[in-house]
Amino acid sequence: MTKRGPESLSMLAGTVSAIGASACCALPLVLVSLGVGGAWVSQLRALERFFPVFVACAVGAFGFGFYRLYIRRCEPDAACAVPKTQRRQRVAFWAALILATGLIAFPYLYG
DSSP states (O other), X not given: XXXXXXXXXXXXXXXXXXXXXXXXXXXXHHHHHTTOOSHHHHGGGGGGGXXXXXXXXXXXXXXXXXXXXXXXXXXXXXXXXXXXXXXXXXXXXXXXXXXXXXXXXXXXXHO
């Protein structure tokens, strides 16, 4: 099994934090749309007070990922020095960032 780099872990952390930030609003809507219901779904609204914490974690994680992908220079023998790998990481970073931005903005757009 290959070891994940800090760039991949920061993208994962940012996306998970964005999902946590939207759990109060988007997650119940998605669950009801999928037919999953119950009284416990309404309890997800309690996560709304943690929204700023999740957003701060997402911003920090994506900031660290941006630093690792664009500002910090990669060592010549590292996997990130290969242009194809670097391009793939950057595409994944921007895709995860767009997804996370949509999830974070969801309560403001549809709330």
